[in-house]
Amino acid sequence: MTAASTDQLSPGSQFDVARYLAEARRLTLDEIGRYLPAERRHTGGLYDLMMDYPLRPAKALRPALCIASSLAVGGHLDGVLPSAAALELFHNAFLLHDDVEDGSEKRRHEPTLHKLHGVPMAVNVGDGMLALALDPLLDNVGALGLGAALRILRVFARMARESAEGQMLELHWIRARKWDVRDAEYLRMVHKKTGWYSFITPTLVGAIAGSAGGALREALARFALLLGIAFQIQDDVLSIAGAEADVGKDALGDLWEGKYTLILLHALRTVPPAERDEALRILALERGPRAADDGAEGRPAKQEADVQWLAALVRGRDGQSLRYALRIAVEHARRARHLLDTRLESLPGSVHKQFLAALVDYVIERAN
Amino acid sequence: MTAASTDQLSPGSQFDVARYLAEARRLTLDEIGRYLPAERRHTGGLYDLMMDYPLRPAKALRPALCIASSLAVGGHLDGVLPSAAALELFHNAFLLHDDVEDGSEKRRHEPTLHKLHGVPMAVNVGDGMLALALDPLLDNVGALGLGAALRILRVFARMARESAEGQMLELHWIRARKWDVRDAEYLRMVHKKTGWYSFITPTLVGAIAGSAGGALREALARFALLLGIAFQIQDDVLSIAGAEADVGKDALGDLWEGKYTLILLHALRTVPPAERDEALRILALERGPRAADDGAEGRPAKQEADVQWLAALVRGRDGQSLRYALRIAVEHARRARHLLDTRLESLPGSVHKQFLAALVDYVIERAN
Numbered sequence: 001m002t003a004a005s006t007d008q009l010s011p012g013s014q015f016d017v018a019r020y021l022a023e024a025r026r027l028t029l030d031e032i033g034r035y036l037p038a039e040r041r042h043t044g045g046l047y048d049l050m051m052d053y054p055l056r057p058a059k060a061l062r063p064a065l066c067i068a069s070s071l072a073v074g075g076h077l078d079g080v081l082p083s084a085a086a087l088e089l090f091h092n093a094f095l096l097h098d099d100v101e102d103g104s105e106k107r108r109h110e111p112t113l114h115k116l117h118g119v120p121m122a123v124n125v126g127d128g129m130l131a132l133a134l135d136p137l138l139d140n141v142g143a144l145g146l147g148a149a150l151r152i153l154r155v156f157a158r159m160a161r162e163s164a165e166g167q168m169l170e171l172h173w174i175r176a177r178k179w180d181v182r183d184a185e186y187l188r189m190v191h192k193k194t195g196w197y198s199f200i201t202p203t204l205v206g207a208i209a210g211s212a213g214g215a216l217r218e219a220l221a222r223f224a225l226l227l228g229i230a231f232q233i234q235d236d237v238l239s240i241a242g243a244e245a246d247v248g249k250d251a252l253g254d255l256w257e258g259k260y261t262l263i264l265l266h267a268l269r270t271v272p273p274a275e276r277d278e279a280l281r282i283l284a285l286e287r288g289p290r291a292a293d294d295g296a297e298g299r300p301a302k303q304e305a306d307v308q309w310l311a312a313l314v315r316g317r318d319g320q321s322l323r324y325a326l327r328i329a330v331e332h333a334r335r336a337r338h339l340l341d342t343r344l345e346s347l348p349g350s351v352h353k354q355f356l357a358a359l360v361d362y363v364i365e366r367a368n
Numbered sequence: 369m370t371a372a373s374t375d376q377l378s379p380g381s382q383f384d385v386a387r388y389l390a391e392a393r394r395l396t397l398d399e400i401g402r403y404l405p406a407e408r409r410h411t412g413g414l415y416d417l418m419m420d421y422p423l424r425p426a427k428a429l430r431p432a433l434c435i436a437s438s439l440a441v442g443g444h445l446d447g448v449l450p451s452a453a454a455l456e457l458f459h460n461a462f463l464l465h466d467d468v469e470d471g472s473e474k475r476r477h478e479p480t481l482h483k484l485h486g487v488p489m490a491v492n493v494g495d496g497m498l499a500l501a502l503d504p505l506l507d508n509v510g511a512l513g514l515g516a517a518l519r520i521l522r523v524f525a526r527m528a529r530e531s532a533e534g535q536m537l538e539l540h541w542i543r544a545r546k547w548d549v550r551d552a553e554y555l556r557m558v559h560k561k562t563g564w565y566s567f568i569t570p571t572l573v574g575a576i577a578g579s580a581g582g583a584l585r586e587a588l589a590r591f592a593l594l595l596g597i598a599f600q601i602q603d604d605v606l607s608i609a610g611a612e613a614d615v616g617k618d619a620l621g622d623l624w625e626g627k628y629t630l631i632l633l634h635a636l637r638t639v640p641p642a643e644r645d646e647a648l649r650i651l652a653l654e655r656g657p658r659a660a661d662d663g664a665e666g667r668p669a670k671q672e673a674d675v676q677w678l679a680a681l682v683r684g685r686d687g688q689s690l691r692y693a694l695r696i697a698v699e700h701a702r703r704a705r706h707l708l709d710t711r712l713e714s715l716p717g718s719v720h721k722q723f724l725a726a727l728v729d730y731v732i733e734r735a736n
Contacts, residue, residue: 036628040536044538046532046536092567101487101491118543125532125536127531128533130528131528131532138522146514150506157503159499160498161496163413164495168411169410169412219490240536
């Protein structure tokens, strides 16, 4: 790591997660810029639109995790930035496609790209970003050598597969109206989705770019998974607990979509049978009221009152289900911290290791 | 090439393009099957849905081009089949996403996947197929060596970029209502889209898998481009000329979408000013009547009568514009054949070279 990069990623006296995130984000955006072609005639504005989502305010947790993991194991900033850029391009491409798929109106407080430029352009910009993400990953051959470059490509391929499998698993449950999902089944789904996509892949790719050995890579991937599960559960808690106050975003979106959360599963297990039956009746309804062209025409859809009733149910009984979920999130965070103190204890002290440690509290304590 | 594979891809006495296509398709589907995991618990049916589109009747021109190109330069079937499988997975993933994007009802005479299973599943199955396509391309390292495997990956990345650029170029023209597009500009767009996507990439990847040298690769890519341009123009001619009889598919879809074709551009250049003005008025309208959620709400849309008027215009004057386009298609096919007789003359005689030669007539003479 160069003196310049140490300075760029140095913390204040108390660890400032937001500052580390912001600096990692800036470095990653600069790196993405290096992969955009200088000559843009006859490209219809493709490359300008590619930068729209990445330049909107965002935490950019994935590239920060990737950079921290790599530098914590002794890697060089130059060796990891291409992979961080690929992760960020990949993620923003998926956001573009998700927004089209869900018919979302806003992304990061601004209109979604398909609202601004139409569905065909938005889908196509996403496809272009996925293509562009391959360039830094192929350039890794020169910077990191063949073995590491291929290993990183395989992690990306596996991540895309695991996410698709996890997503199908959840869609399959929704379609089959399977609501007797056990916590272990739910956690396996989260492992595949949030786990692989947002935590394991950035961390593992960073570790590979930093030439970490097998045991260290495995410990970091495990740390990332535990962190990811804690993050996802806290996300679900914020979505339910925060929705009353936060009218700016899709309030109670998880309940409209019938998304699986530990909170909802716990409530379904523990409320009286009559309330459970009513909840299952509502969950069997289509998303509504603004269902897209998803083959759901004509089928009965959820109404505002249905979703509010569900929200009251999962928040009710003194927040018992919310507290249950939060307890499991904290337990996973605790195990992540324990890993830092045991299998990852040998990592030398650095701001990057400090960032990883600070993230354990951050995922639980963050307010958004 | 083994005796078995020779037999599998052998022609009858007169060259049977359909038979070669069918055999190449079968080999490619078998190869895709090898990349599907045997263990499919906890995957929500992802891998079964991945095979839906590939198993529907289709020409499967791309894998056939790839295989023929590779075997024509002396490659082995085993060395090219992984790349052919990747091409077919990639293409079917894009069909899935295109169908969602366009709100299409039918694909290959059956309901589109999102009509059968909803938009989220369809998008997700496509994402899974893109991920799966990486596996054979990474396995190429073992089968073909590092250099060829990386070169093939770079061709895929470039193809995805070129297609996205070409698509943006066209969408940009549509949005800017730019209808004074010169033939050369149109052909550059087709070069990026159909050219790179359906012809150059399969042929070039096949040539690399078959260890062709640089000059041979370049000649084959040039051949593929010429073939692709002829194919695209003939596609446009069939769409306009055949639409009256063929009520089974989206009749006159190109005109509804305001898609750029040589036929339409020629008509706009050559009809009287009053008719040109009326055509431009119609082309400025939104697609209609079944516009998706594309930010076009409230803007005036094309009506059936508008599109019929446009169709009459481009078919009119004794089919002058259709004949003009067809002449350019034939000219490109002629140049492709000339390449076979000159820069590709040194390729030894084989059924695979015969297939490539037969394709030159096929792209012009096919009826669908």
